[in-house]
Amino acid sequence: MKNWIYAALAAFLATGCAPHGGYTLTGEVPEAWEGKPVVLFTTDTGQAEAIDSTTVANGKFRLQGVLDAPRNCRVAVYLDPQDRTDRNLTVTFPVFLDSTAVNAVCDAAKDDPVFTLTGGATQTEWQAYRAALEPLAKERERAFDEYIAAFYHQEDGKKGVELARRVDEKAGRIRDFKIAYVREHPASAVSLAIVQELCDRQSRLDKAQMESLLGALTPQLRESAAGRYTAAGIQGKRIVEGQPLPDLELPDAEGIVRRVSDFIRPGHYTLVEIWASWCMPCRGEIPFVRRAYEKYHRKGFDVLYVSIDSDAANWKRALDEEKMPWPQLLDTGRTSFSAYETTAVPTSILVDGEGRICRLNARGGWLDGALEEIYGK
Template sequence: MKNWIYAALAALFATGCAPHGGYTLTGEVPEAWEGKPVVLFTTDAGQAEAIDSTTVANGKFRLQGVLDAPRNCRVAVYLDPENRLDRNLTVTFPVFLDSTAVNAVCDASKSDPVFSLAGGATQTEWQAYRAALEPLAEERNRAFRDYVEAFYNGGDEAKGIELARRVDEKAGLIRDFKIAYVREHPASAVSLAIVQELCDRQSRLDRAQMESLMDALAPQARESAAGRYAAACIRDKRIVEGQPLPDLELPDAEGVVRRVSDFIRPGHYTLVEIWASWCMPCRGEIPFVRRAYDRYHRNGFDVLYVSIDSDAGNWKQALGEEKMPWPQLLDTGRTSFTTYETSAVPTSILVDGEGRICRLNARGGWLDGVLEEIYGK
């Protein structure tokens, strides 16, 4: 099946990167949006950059301009022009633009408007790639649903560990598919977007694998604005399995400033968990971390929690309610988000006795599975 998919995609996009030059993006939206501003942003080279804008007229909009390479973009329609920061009053959709025309049609019949896109060489390629990937993604999602049912709802730890490993296997097949796509379409802007996705944040690729993927891209892709940004992100990336965990200085519950490295001991494994008192998944995970801690702490398993609560009172109240037996640090400025390259809680990182990252996403069945491998059942 995989070979057939690759062959079909190769036949569709044998020309490689879509031609550069002028783009055209037309849109059809509700007439109630008359006069609303429409802004086009590039999103593939760091911070979003507005490159074009227009307004809705007679239920339609049109954006035209020139790009020096196909770009991964996002369009925003501001339903309240005076309040552009309110996400509930902003409708957005992603789109790949090159020198071919794309048309976007909005279905506003539901509470969240949805855009359907047609046309455009690179956009069409992206949609074909996503369609080919969908069966693998559904297998992974199905395995994850089974895992949640067994581990959290069914209380079956052994089956949960087994299913967590199955989820990893399915995720590995997805990574293999993406890597193969990049190597078979080295000049494609879609391939560059895949590289950025595979190397982003809590990536399971090591640095050598990331650099190999960048090297697989054609020169015009590597030398584009998005390509240069991707290369810089890989070069500067700190949260990579096998690499040292960056250090942080933060106050503990008594106000004493401590280092994260103070809690990493030779010969021990330490779970560093970024959490918050208001985060229900974080709170829901605590009993499972406690179970692992009670079972393996005597063997050398330690835990350190770093809260991003902005209100120290709420944090201390949660500490009193949860009565966790491991140390706690408070990060009101959320420096841990930047340092540990995340934007969400919970974020779980397992490090070894030398402070090297040995497992990302170390929670639930994944944490139990790794600890079982280290310490035995």
């Protein structure tokens, strides 16, 4: 079944990097979208940059332009031209563009319109790569579903830890597949996109591994706009296992400004949790953190919660309701998001007594498993 996938990859990679220069992107959309604006953005340098636009005419659109290299892009169709901020009125899809033609056909019969893309050397390579990766991704998804059922629904901590380790094993196979792909296809724009994925927030790679992976790409890719952006991101990356956790100054519940480092004690391990009172997954995690705290606190396990609530009253109300026995800090400006390289809550980071990060995504079965390894069962 996979033969066609590898044949497709071989065909598109035989000549190295996909050609670049002038791109063509055509689209077929519902006639009800007549006159709606269509905007093309590049998305591989950290921020979406609009590089082309058109409007729907007779149920179709066409974008043409010149790129100096294959680019990872996103197309947005604004169903309300006067309000381009409402995500419910914006239809988007990702696409790789080079100098070969891509056609996008929209199926608007579903609640969320879906685009099917055909053509394009780099886009076809990306689709073949994703198809080859899919069996591994489904294995991880099944393992994760089993973990959720055991740890949260059945509240079987022992089985949850075992399944969390199985999820890690499946994730490791995915990571190995991606790394091998990059090293086997160093001239491919798809490989650069994979490097960006592997070196993104909460990466399990250390800095040396990230630099080695980027260094496996051709000089042309490394010197492209996306390559330079990736190199700068790796150079400035701070939230990596083995690196010190950046310090922050934030007020506690009494309004006294404290440092995160004040709560990290020699010989102890500390869970630093970024959360919010309105975040239901955060609130749902508290009983399991409490269970771990009660089991391991006497052995040297500490917890520090940092809330991103903008309303201190809501935060204090949640503290009264949850009655957590560990210290709390308030981060109304969300400085922790940039400092800890995250955009979502909950974010869970386990650090050692010297403030070094020893586990990212340290929640649920992963937290319990880490504490078992540190303190024993």
